Amino acid sequence: MTPALLEIADLRVTYRSASGEVPALRGIDLTIEAGQKVGIAGESGCGKSTLALSLLRLLPRGARATGRICFEGEDILTMGWGRLRAVRWSEASIVFQGAMHSLNPVRQVGSQVLEPILLHEEVEQAEARARVSRLFEDVGLAASTAHAYPHQLSGGQRQRVMIAMALACSPRLVVADEPTSALDVMVQAQILRLVDRLVTGQGIGLVLISHDLSVLTSTCDRVAVMYAGRIVEEGPAAEVFAAPRHPYTAALVAAYPRIGDETARGKPGGLAGDPPDPQRLPAGCSFRPLCPVAVAECERLDPPLWPAGAGRQAACIHLRPSDVR
Amino acid sequence: MSAAQLAELRHTFALDKPVVVQFGDYLLRLAHGDLGVSFQYRTPVLRLILEHLGATVYLVGTATLLAAALGLWLGARTAWRRGGAADRANTAIALTLWSVPTFWLGLILIVVFAVGVGPIPGLFPTGGISAPGVTGIFPVVADRLAHLVLPCLTLVAVLYAQYLLIMRSSLLDEMGEDYLTTARAKGLRDTEVLRRHAVPNALLPTVTLVFLQLGTVVSGAVLVEAVFSWPGLGSLFYQALTVPDLPLLQGLFLFFSASVIVMNLLAELLCPLLDPRVRTG
Amino acid sequence: MSGSLARSLREYRNHRAGVVGLAALLLFVALAVGAPLFVTARDLSAVYAPGAPRQPPSSHFLLGTDAYGRSMLAVTLWGARISLAVGLLATMMSVGIGSLTGIVAGHFRGWVSTLLMRVTDWFLVLPTLVLAAALASVMHRGIVTVIIAIGLTAWPGTARLVRAQTLTLEARPYVERAKALGAGDWHVMRRHVLPNLTPLILAQTTLSVSAAILMEATLAFLGLSDPTKVSWGTTLQLAQQVGAVSAGDWWILLPPGLAIVAVALAFTLCGRALEATLNPRLEGKG
Numbered sequence: 065m066t067p068a069l070l071e072i073a074d075l076r077v078t079y080r081s082a083s084g085e086v087p088a089l090r091g092i093d094l095t096i097e098a099g100q101k102v103g104i105a106g107e108s109g110c111g112k113s114t115l116a117l118s119l120l121r122l123l124p125r126g127a128r129a130t131g132r133i134c135f136e137g138e139d140i141l142t143m144g145w146g147r148l149r150a151v152r153w154s155e156a157s158i159v160f161q162g163a164m165h166s167l168n169p170v171r172q173v174g175s176q177v178l179e180p181i182l183l184h185e186e187v188e189q190a191e192a193r194a195r196v197s198r199l200f201e202d203v204g205l206a207a208s209t210a211h212a213y214p215h216q217l218s219g220g221q222r223q224r225v226m227i228a229m230a231l232a233c234s235p236r237l238v239v240a241d242e243p244t245s246a247l248d249v250m251v252q253a254q255i256l257r258l259v260d261r262l263v264t265g266q267g268i269g270l271v272l273i274s275h276d277l278s279v280l281t282s283t284c285d286r287v288a289v290m291y292a293g294r295i296v297e298e299g300p301a302a303e304v305f306a307a308p309r310h311p312y313t314a315a316l317v318a319a320y321p322r323i324g325d326e327t328a329r330g331k332p333g334g335l336a337g338d339p340p341d342p343q344r345l346p347a348g349c350s351f352r353p354l355c356p357v358a359v360a361e362c363e364r365l366d367p368p369l370w371p372a373g374a375g376r377q378a379a380c381i382h383l384r385p386s387d388v389r
Numbered sequence: 390m391s392a393a394q395l396a397e398l399r400h401t402f403a404l405d406k407p408v409v410v411q412f413g414d415y416l417l418r419l420a421h422g423d424l425g426v427s428f429q430y431r432t433p434v435l436r437l438i439l440e441h442l443g444a445t446v447y448l449v450g451t452a453t454l455l456a457a458a459l460g461l462w463l464g465a466r467t468a469w470r471r472g473g474a475a476d477r478a479n480t481a482i483a484l485t486l487w488s489v490p491t492f493w494l495g496l497i498l499i500v501v502f503a504v505g506v507g508p509i510p511g512l513f514p515t516g517g518i519s520a521p522g523v524t525g526i527f528p529v530v531a532d533r534l535a536h537l538v539l540p541c542l543t544l545v546a547v548l549y550a551q552y553l554l555i556m557r558s559s560l561l562d563e564m565g566e567d568y569l570t571t572a573r574a575k576g577l578r579d580t581e582v583l584r585r586h587a588v589p590n591a592l593l594p595t596v597t598l599v600f601l602q603l604g605t606v607v608s609g610a611v612l613v614e615a616v617f618s619w620p621g622l623g624s625l626f627y628q629a630l631t632v633p634d635l636p637l638l639q640g641l642f643l644f645f646s647a648s649v650i651v652m653n654l655l656a657e658l659l660c661p662l663l664d665p666r667v668r669t670g
Numbered sequence: 671m672s673g674s675l676a677r678s679l680r681e682y683r684n685h686r687a688g689v690v691g692l693a694a695l696l697l698f699v700a701l702a703v704g705a706p707l708f709v710t711a712r713d714l715s716a717v718y719a720p721g722a723p724r725q726p727p728s729s730h731f732l733l734g735t736d737a738y739g740r741s742m743l744a745v746t747l748w749g750a751r752i753s754l755a756v757g758l759l760a761t762m763m764s765v766g767i768g769s770l771t772g773i774v775a776g777h778f779r780g781w782v783s784t785l786l787m788r789v790t791d792w793f794l795v796l797p798t799l800v801l802a803a804a805l806a807s808v809m810h811r812g813i814v815t816v817i818i819a820i821g822l823t824a825w826p827g828t829a830r831l832v833r834a835q836t837l838t839l840e841a842r843p844y845v846e847r848a849k850a851l852g853a854g855d856w857h858v859m860r861r862h863v864l865p866n867l868t869p870l871i872l873a874q875t876t877l878s879v880s881a882a883i884l885m886e887a888t889l890a891f892l893g894l895s896d897p898t899k900v901s902w903g904t905t906l907q908l909a910q911q912v913g914a915v916s917a918g919d920w921w922i923l924l925p926p927g928l929a930i931v932a933v934a935l936a937f938t939l940c941g942r943a944l945e946a947t948l949n950p951r952l953e954g955k956g
Contacts, residue, residue, distance in 0.1 A: 149576040149577070151576075153575045154576065158571075158574050160570065165566060165567040165568060167571070168572070169665075179577075183575065484942075488880060488884070488930075489930075489931050490931075491888070493923070493930065496915050497924075500920050504916060505918065506918060604794075604795055605798075607797035608800060611799060611803075612888065630892055631893055638807060639804075642801070649797060650795060
């Protein structure tokens with residue numbers, strides 16, 4: 065049996081801060097098969113970006129990660145630096161949020177796309193440059209754009225450059241962390257269609273991180289919903305948001321306005337409070353203080369992911385299998 | 390000196406006219422490139438300045454280049470490994486050197502390396518730019534270098550610390566930027582991330598600040614030249630102070646200010662080469 | 671207010687270098703203030719000096735004697751008085767000028783601000799030492815001249831800093847509201863801007879003192895101070911004039927120089943710790 069493209073097991077990340085250890089991820093389990101498109105949903109601060117950074121071991125100093133992140137059978141967290149540098153970008157690349165700051169402001173964008181090609185592959189300058197031109201055309205940019213500096217481009221153009229850069233070494237996995245959050249709505253749609261087309265066409269696995277449920281539903285095969293550093297629900301994208309099994313997912317869906325949905329109009333959605341302070345998580349289920357369907361036992365039990373229908377699982381006490389006490 | 394002689398002197402230097410007239414005359418002559426005549430040397434100030442300029446450029450130029458190279462390199466290294474032992478040691482040394490009076494450092498270096506203390510013999514000359522009566526290419530070069538070592542070392546020591554601190558803080562400002570994460574994600578080595586991405590971005594604020602600090606270079610040069618009897622503009626200024634030789638002081642002051650301002654203009658021309666954001670405005 | 675002061679104090683204690691600097695400063699100030707208890711006029715007299723000139727350290731003169739035969743220990747101790755006094759007074763003058771210029775340039779827009787900042791930039795790029803030395807050389811030589819020369823040349827850095835902070839403060843909602851309610855310029859500057867500038871000015875003052883002390887020593891060394899007043903700078907000037915350097919009399923050069931380094935460093939450490947305490951954004955960068 066060939067190993068999955070990416071298999072995350074019990075991933076925990078804590079940041080060290082002046083006031084002590086802050087848990088950012090508290091046991092993430094997630095598997096992504098080759099070519100699969102998986103969405104990660106959740107509000108800001110739930111650990112989505114920490115997850116994206118830890119996939120390539122890019123966490124800042126002061127962060128500690130434990131567990132396993134197996135990329136095609138190799139554990140990212142324990143591999144040597146040389147091997148890690150080889151895996152970075154050539155096998156898995158990242159499209160960061162806010163392309164404004166993710167590109168080096170004092171270098172031409174073409175040379176920034178060229179850089180990983182020359183770094184990872186034995187190719188001639190001229191050949192690599194020709195590939196950069198093709199990549200620019202693939203993402204809908206004129207080849208001459210390569211000579212521009214980031215500040216001369218629009219937000220959408222910069223994000224296209226980022227996508228061209230992410231695909232430069234034909235990776236097996238692309239992680240896109242809020243790739244469209246800083247863009248106009250019209251541009252967002254273009255960029256998403258572009259990512260979808262390129263990733264599907266080349267059979268690349270995609271981890272798409274977003275707080276925007278419609279983005280995830282239209283692009284991803286499966287989604288995972290995160291809350292306070294854990295995955296609380298996982299399953300096929302359309303089903304999870306159409307019929308949530310975890311109360312947090314339900315709240316997230318309710319908070320998300322849908323155009324043309326008469327029933328949602330005027331109805332108060334969303335949660336009655338903010339997510340918990342990661343340094344002072346409540347005992348038991350961390351969603352309990354905000355949960356409309358909490359019961360007394362939620363204070364004691366922090367539920368793991370339990371089966372919740374075909375290909376679905378969710379971490380809620382109401383889904384506890386009858387054989388578990 | 391008799392009263393009559395004094396009056397004649399005052400007349401020669403036009404000191405018997407009202408101050409406003411003197412100043413007006415001065416400006417008028419300045420417009421013609423005439424900085425007046427030194428009280429002390431009875432020589433036109435401009436000629437004195439041009440005669441002494443070479444020695445100063447030789448010393449200050451060498452020291453500034455060395456100090457900038459050392460300071461920027463160490464600054465980049467310490468910022469990259471901030472909080473480490475090397476960072477703390479370098480910052481501590483830089484702060485201490487900043488607190489050392491330039492002239493005193495020069496004096497101590499003379500005592501230790503030129504006069505000699507205890508078992509240490511005097512290795513270098515105590516001052517001046519060259520020894521008389523040296524002939525032949527190699528002896529002359531060796532003699533010139535031996536005279537350059539101590540003044541240059543003093544100047545480098547007081548200047549490099551500043552450059553180190555500037556480079557360090559400019560780089561630390563860049564350190565949290567997202568494009569560095571992108572660069573690391575591409576699989577670049579840390580040193581390559583630093584050299585190809587972080588340093589080019591930190592260079593613009595650094596160069597701007599380095600040029601803004603040129604006044605301290607001039608001040609440092611004055612003191613080092615005074616201590617080491619280096620026959621340049623600094624020594625000229627030092628001698629003019631003790632008299633005081635007002636035309637020479639005025640001329641030197643104008644010259645120093647003008648050169649600092651010209652260098653700052655040069656920096657402004659240089660900036661677009663370093664940063665494309667400035668180029669297009 | 672007292673709560674935030676207590677918190678600042680607690681945070682200051684976390685900066686080890688700052689605590690060391692503060693302790694050193696208190697020691698120096700105590701020595702300077704208490705100097706008359708240990709040093710008499712006779713110890714400092716050039717004519718009735720107690721020892722032979724330029725003697726190396728001995729059991730009688732722990733740090734040796736200077737060119738007149740005075741004890742280097744007494745001279746160095748006494749020198750702290752002039753050096754600290756000049757440093758503090760000159761700093762008060764320069765920070766005063768700088769703060770005033772900065773606040774006015776930050777509060778008023780238009781030509782006032784432009785003019786003030788042009789003058790500030792001009793002074794900022796000029797070589798301070800050359801300016802101060804030229805100024806001191808044309809005035810009557812003495813301690814007051816040195817103070818004025820430093821005060822008049824060292825202010826532009828403070829002015830820039832204070833102006834930048836004033837601009838930030840004036841953009842805050844409560845200042846905008848006060849202005850909208852018709853508060854006068856004077857009221858806004860005194861009631862809203864100045865109180866919030868105090869921490870910055872305090873840190874800037876501490877950092878400026880070390881520069882002022884260095885400048886005092888330098889001007890004295892160049893012979894622009896009163897040579898009859900014993901300070902660290904004049905002691906070094908005297909040493910150079912009598913040829914102590916070429917004779918290798920290290921004991922005359924070391925004590926005043928090390929004292930200058932120690933005091934300047936102590937003020938710098940305190941200033942940096944204060945800056946970090948009062949402006950947490952800089953923490954970890956310093």
